[in-house]
Amino acid sequence: MKKYIVLLSLSLFGFAQQTPAPKQTKSILILNAKAHLGNGQVIENSLISIVDGKIAAIGDATVMRVAAHDVTIDASGKHVYPGFIAPNSTLGLVEIDAVRASDDESEIGEFNPHVRSIIAYNSESKLVETTRPNGVLIAQITPRGGRIPGSSSIVQLDAWTWEDATIKVNDGIHLNWPKSYSRAGWWAEPGGIEINKNYEPQTKSIQEYFESAFAYLGSKNTKKDIPFEAMNGLQSGQKTLYINANGEKEIIDAVLFKKKNNIKNMTIVGGYYAFRVAPLLKENNVSVLLKRVHDLPLLEDEDVNLPYKNAKLLVDAGVLVGLENAGDMERMQTRNLPFYAGTCAAWGLSKEQALQLISGNTAKILGIDEQYGTLEAGKSATLFISEGDALDMKSNLISLAFIDGRNISLDSHHTELYKRYKEKFEQAKK
Template sequence: MKKYIIILFISLFSFAQQTPAPKQSKSILIIGGIAHIGNGQIIQNSIISLVDGKINLIGNAEVIKPSKHDLIIEANGKHIYPGFIAPNSTLGLVEIDAVRASDDESEIGEFNPHIRSLIAYNTESVLVETTRPNGVLLAQITPRGGRISGTSSVVQLDAWNWEDAVLKNDEGIHLNWPKSYVRKGWWAEPGGIEANKNYGKQIEEIEQFFTNAFAYLKSSGEKKDIPYEAMKGIDSHKKTLYIHADGEKEILDAIQFKRKFNLQNVTIIGGFYAYKVADELKKENISVLLRRIHDLPLLEDEDVNLPYKNAKTLVDKGILVGLENAGDMERMQTRNLPFYAGTCAAWGLNRETALQLITSNTAKILGIDENYGTLESGKSATLFISEGDALDMKTNNITHAFIDGRQISLESHHTELYERYKEKYQRK
């Protein structure tokens, strides 16, 4: 029996990540494609030059006469997009839920700002390569568990190791706001909802931790406290505090918490009922990474289409909104991120505005918009070419993808199986 278990375990991990692409050495010119800039603009007949990992120029092919390039890609009728960004992701932290040795998404303890998800990120994860054929080229690797889960970092999804992958190191700390209610029973036999009697106490514990941490950072004591040390950057507004909350009361209390501690960079993650307090969020300049769009409402008597409409409601209120994918099977579902944006477009958002939910908006929230999120001269050449609309699962078919100018592989175990069985049925 042990022999079979070992064989199964080896087989599960036998599919290694594709070899990362080498640094861009040849200049590349993409001509004739429909360029979706990522800021709401479109260039119908575009020309894009990629040199040394950067977008050297971008514009109308009828106006710009480029210099000679080493490689020319004809993209007539195809669509060009900036690389999509998956925030609040555990991609690369868990390979198989049932195999404990492959699960590194959370640590024991309640207040763990010093836990760095980056060093646990596994670039060899086979799940990482399944995201790239749908245009997801960047991700914010985020820990789970506890009251403060730890620190997230932003990576690109074609690397040898986490040192190669990192784009922005330890950029934010994640606080799981307590719920004002608790659910009784379990999913098969729900027992209703009742008030969380410990809600006030749990908030006091959060406030006490922040008070102690900020006092520690202002002191000159010789004794080092690692969790408090990790809070450095939140007090000086250099790091973002990501507050995970869905309820109206919870979000309002989180806003009050922001005011109390004079926090500048705050983002709500989840935010299902953020639309109810949108004016307060706008006033405090708080952005929202909206929970998974392809989901049911939180309460039985709510509009079943509410998750689809949420993004438009917040955007119309002037909130900076991005899309995240936490939840059941979240790592496998990362590849569906562009189709969440497509659903938002189907439910009221302009298509280019919906595109911003997974490109420029998310880049701004994560603080990487100087180099990523849009197709602009001087920015990273992180983009892809699709034969159809990348937000539509029927037409999205990526032919080329680049990360920092490096043309990456679009193969995965999925594509290998597709080609294998396509050949089988072609024999008949």
């Protein structure tokens, strides 16, 4: 029996992912590419110097001069982008949905702010390596389940262990706000939506928990409460409170909750109807990680294109917006993040505005913008070179990618299968 278990495990999980790249030792100069900086700006004919994992210099190649580098890359006719960032992700927490032993995305219980997703992150997940060939190089690893699932952390996606991968540990607490409505009966039944009679008690329990936690943190209690200790930093701004909410009422109540509890940094995750209360969000400095763009409307009588237009409505209102990908098959879909941004560009945003949704804007929301998210001198050299438009699935063809200046592998289980069966058909032609 043990023999069969071992064989099954090998067939399900395969072998480890590509070997992480070593630390940068040679200076690199990228010339003549069109550089999309991730802050709305573009350099048509760029020069990018990478030294010791950092962008040492960036500018117009026609006027800027630098000393000779160990490696020079002529990227004429190509595009350079900052590494894309996938927030609110369970990447690395689940390998195969149907195999319980590979699922570590949630814990039992309702209030678990002390649960740290980072220690469950599998840096050798085969799903992690599928994101890199499309330019997704950074992710926020986020727990699921319960009212407060726990604390997220931010990782780069080419590492030996979770310790090596970590960019920012315990960046925020995640809260699943109650819905003001509930669905009765089978999900496909028409008219199955009704008012959630428990909404007020549920929101009250959240308020009571936060009050107890902050009272504990403000006291000199000698008995340590680990869950309450994890709430430390929400009022000072060291941590962000990420509230999962889509409805208009829920979002308004969440903003009022922020004000009542003196929470400095808050982000709405999902935010499907956030555009209806955009002035309130802007006034209270609340950002939005918008729910998956490639989706159907929440209600059957809505504009079928609303999910595509949502980002522009919020951007035009002055709200800081990023894109997230929670939902069905979310880990496998992570690689499609740039194409969500491309759809936003097709429905009103400029290409550079759309790019910001998965680069500079998301870095600001996650609090890593001092080092990541845009191409600027002094920041991490986490970027990639694409043959074409990285937001277009037809022309997104990445030839080189760097994380902290390390030239990472773009191979994956997908590319290995492609090469294998390409060879099969080439043999058949002979």
